[in-house]
Amino acid sequence: MRLKEILKEEMHGKLICLKVDSAARHNRHILGINVQYAVGDKVVIRTLGMIQVKESQTATFLKSKVMETLAEYGLSVEQIFSVTCDNGANMLATVRKLKHELELTLFEKTDGDDGEEGQSAEESKRDISEELCIEFQERINLVRCAVHTLQLAILDVVNKSNESVKSLTDVAKKCKNVKYRTFFEFHTASYPPVWSQTRWGGIFKMVESFKDQKVFFTTLADQFPELDLSSLWTFVDHYYDAFKPLYICTKKMQESHVSLPDFYMAWLMATSEVQKVTDNPFVPALIQSLRTRLDALRHSRAFKMGLFLDPRFNYHASKLFTGDEKEEIQRYITETWERIRQLEPTSTNMNNESLSGSTDEFDQYLTEMFGGSMDTSIQENATNFLQQVKSLDLEPRQNHNYNVWNHWLRRKTTHPELHAVAMIVLSTPSNQVSVERSFSALGLVLSNLRTGLAEETLANILMIKLNKNLFQKTIQSVYNWKEYVEISGDETSMIRKAKDRNAGSVRNLVTLRRIVKPGPGIKNHRNEADRIGNETHFAPHLTNNKQLLENLREANGSIYAANKGVMKIVAEGSTKLQPTCNPDAIEVRNVELIPELAVNLLKTGFEVVNPSGKVIATGCRSNELYKLEQKSSKAYACSPRITAKLWHQWMGHLSFGSLAKLKNLCRREANEIAIQPRWFTGQ
Numbered sequence: 269m270r271l272k273e274i275l276k277e278e279m280h281g282k283l284i285c286l287k288v289d290s291a292a293r294h295n296r297h298i299l300g301i302n303v304q305y306a307v308g309d310k311v312v313i314r315t316l317g318m319i320q321v322k323e324s325q326t327a328t329f330l331k332s333k334v335m336e337t338l339a340e341y342g343l344s345v346e347q348i349f350s351v352t353c354d355n356g357a358n359m360l361a362t363v364r365k366l367k368h369e370l371e372l373t374l375f376e377k378t379d380g381d382d383g384e385e386g387q388s389a390e391e392s393k394r395d396i397s398e399e400l401c402i403e404f405q406e407r408i409n410l411v412r413c414a415v416h417t418l419q420l421a422i423l424d425v426v427n428k429s430n431e432s433v434k435s436l437t438d439v440a441k442k443c444k445n446v447k448y449r450t451f452f453e454f455h456t457a458s459y460p461p462v463w464s465q466t467r468w469g470g471i472f473k474m475v476e477s478f479k480d481q482k483v484f485f486t487t488l489a490d491q492f493p494e495l496d497l498s499s500l501w502t503f504v505d506h507y508y509d510a511f512k513p514l515y516i517c518t519k520k521m522q523e524s525h526v527s528l529p530d531f532y533m534a535w536l537m538a539t540s541e542v543q544k545v546t547d548n549p550f551v552p553a554l555i556q557s558l559r560t561r562l563d564a565l566r567h568s569r570a571f572k573m574g575l576f577l578d579p580r581f582n583y584h585a586s587k588l589f590t591g592d593e594k595e596e597i598q599r600y601i602t603e604t605w606e607r608i609r610q611l612e613p614t615s616t617n618m619n620n621e622s623l624s625g626s627t628d629e630f631d632q633y634l635t636e637m638f639g640g641s642m643d644t645s646i647q648e649n650a651t652n653f654l655q656q657v658k659s660l661d662l663e664p665r666q667n668h669n670y671n672v673w674n675h676w677l678r679r680k681t682t683h684p685e686l687h688a689v690a691m692i693v694l695s696t697p698s699n700q701v702s703v704e705r706s707f708s709a710l711g712l713v714l715s716n717l718r719t720g721l722a723e724e725t726l727a728n729i730l731m732i733k734l735n736k737n738l739f740q741k742t743i744q745s746v747y748n749w750k751e752y753v754e755i756s757g758d759e760t761s762m763i764r765k766a767k768d769r770n771a772g773s774v775r776n777l778v779t780l781r782r783i784v785k786p787g788p789g790i791k792n793h794r795n796e797a798d799r800i801g802n803e804t805h806f807a808p809h810l811t812n813n814k815q816l817l818e819n820l821r822e823a824n825g826s827i828y829a830a831n832k833g834v835m836k837i838v839a840e841g842s843t844k845l846q847p848t849c850n851p852d853a854i855e856v857r858n859v860e861l862i863p864e865l866a867v868n869l870l871k872t873g874f875e876v877v878n879p880s881g882k883v884i885a886t887g888c889r890s891n892e893l894y895k896l897e898q899k900s901s902k903a904y905a906c907s908p909r910i911t912a913k914l915w916h917q918w919m920g921h922l923s924f925g926s927l928a929k930l931k932n933l934c935r936r937e938a939n940e941i942a943i944q945p946r947w948f949t950g951q
Contacts, residue, residue: 269728271735271742275314276341278307281612283349283604285696288334288359289703290325293710294719297321299330300703300710301337304525306691309677311525313702315734316341318710320723327361334366345370347611349604350409350570350696354416363410370408407607409570414531414698415521417561419469422514424557425550426471432503433471437462439495440474448492457484472515475507510550513541522701528574529581531698533668535562570696572597573604576660577690578672583665598657604689605653653685660686706734809856812865817841823860835864 287302299319304311317337323329338345345366353359426433440460443452452459460477463470478485478497482504489496497504517538521531539558545551565571572589575581576597581588589597666675676683676690713729714721721729732739810827811817823840839861844853 269731271731271738272341274738274742275316275735278314279303279305279341279343279347282347283607283611283692284343284347285350285352285692286334286348287352287697287700287703288330288362289354289700289707290321290330291707291710293707293714294716296714297325298707298710299325299333300706301334302700302702302706304695304697304702306695311695312737313524314738315706315731318706318727318730318734320727325358327358327365330358330362331365331369334362335369345373345408346607348408349607349692350411350568352411352413352697352700354413354700355420360410360412363408367406367408367410374407406569407603409568409696411528411568411570411696411698412565413700414526414535414565415518415701416699417565418514418518418521418535421554421557421561422511424561425553426507426511428471432500432507435500436460436474436478436497436504439497440477442495448488448495451488451491455484455487457481469515469518472507472511475504475511479504479508506548506550509545510542510548510554513538514554521699524702525695526698527672527694528568528571528696528698529578529672529694532571532575533580537668569600570693573600573689573693574696576601577676577686577693579663579666579675580668580670580672582661582663584662586661586665589661594661598654601657601686601689602654604692605685608688608692656683656686706730709733809859810862810865811843811859812861812863814839814861814863816843817859817861818843820861827860827862835862837862 282305285304287304288300290297290299292298297320299317299321301316301319302313303316304313306312317340319333319337321329321333335345338347348366348370351363351366353363428434440462442448443459444462451457458477458481460481461470461473463474478500482501485495485497489498517534520526520534526534535558539555542551542554542558572593575588576594673694676687676694679690680687710730713733714726814820817839818841820839820841823837825837826834827837837860841859841861842855842857843859844855
């Protein structure tokens, strides 16, 4: 698939951030893999695969599927900077398996570089093997989905088993009963939503609906005592006040991309708002749960680097990090820059020497022997980079609405190395919402009427649908456009190519499309289209009879036909036709003269026929429109899928295969009818 080739080129030499999740639709279990990274000054989200799995989703199996998917795009495990997943045990174990895979890969490279070693070197290697194991594994940052973690913090306090939640849910379900419909419609009230476990914030939306319509439900209970909520209103008020800030935070974190620092800021703002709520039994436990869950998210290297690169958190006199933590994070940033250089060796003028490298004793010995001095530009660049990293905690503090992404875009030229690191770190997703949205698309494609879709077909449809931002780029590279014949004129330039999709059909001339380009004196495409004439409908009129044409002018080019091969266009002009359904003659412009053409193709109208061949209606063009002639009041039904654009295409010079499709789509009183064009044939 060309789309995969484009993705492969786009991800070449990049550190990437993966997002992994799984779901089931119609008894099919799908593993969704998204990737996120920076392209230019934007963060892009791509879908690498929607993979149907037919085995138990163990960590080992999921890890193998991820590795297979990476291999399809020429990616190695060394390019993984982070993996964002939910808090499921199998997903967390999958990330650990990927870390172990990276550890083995890097150890193999280390062994290959070491060559033959002596006994002492072997012993030294054993001494540091455990430290290297930890270091290599931490190169893949585990990021737990912040939105999922926030929902767990909420459920720590009030979950689905809460008796008040159960009672409200029962009432919400009862409201759907038909006997209450008249009452709801009379008061223009809305039904409270029945929450779902797969919908974040579902319980809150149900509680909010009851609270907003408290007066209505009180009146409803007077007439229907079984819907009485008098014992639950206190719970509704307390729940709404305590959890509203978290619902707002959840919605904010469901944006297409929320960086780790932005998620942290949103979490702190929500916690601050909850603390303002007084005399609420939920608040103390909720604050404690939020702090506990947040601690579990802060262990990631990527999270620490994100905060360190953010002047809203890391600034002069900030107490966020201790001195030891700052040194540790600075080392993480340096290591990340080393990884970027290894993948993109030409990304900077610094060579492959270590950033911490310095002139050794032997270099000094050579200097004393031969004179001169060492080129210290590499060391100076390395020193400058380290100084820039250390100076990050000396910058002034910025307000909580400060755009950190733009902050680092402005430093692309002054701090190129830190800019490269910041683009990776700030591109790290704090949630896996995009994968959840992929599953929503899966539900639309794999509908109740399409459960028989083949595995490969389903995967290909989803790949195109979920990577639609790349579709235009893909189309441009699908065909070899140099094979298309360009026909130049005063006003238009057309690119045509015929393609016979049915080898047995040789009767019809096929033109794929006509591309309008600006000509001399044309201000815009719309004006040019008006000058060309609406009668063409982007399907050219063709004739083999020179006598029919007026205003004849020389033309050149070729057109491909299914039965004649290449036919030359020798001239172009206009003609007048007299249709049977219109007393006025119709002027047809841009008629192309092709002597080799077997039959003229000049469109003037159409007929509607039923399966027995009887003409039940006719139509013609009048005032640049195609009208259905009606002498009596009749009603014709048509599929809502048939749009004006389709009619625009169908009324052109089409193959009989396209007309057959129209026949199958149009119906009148449950009897099939067909529409066929009526041609003027010049003698």
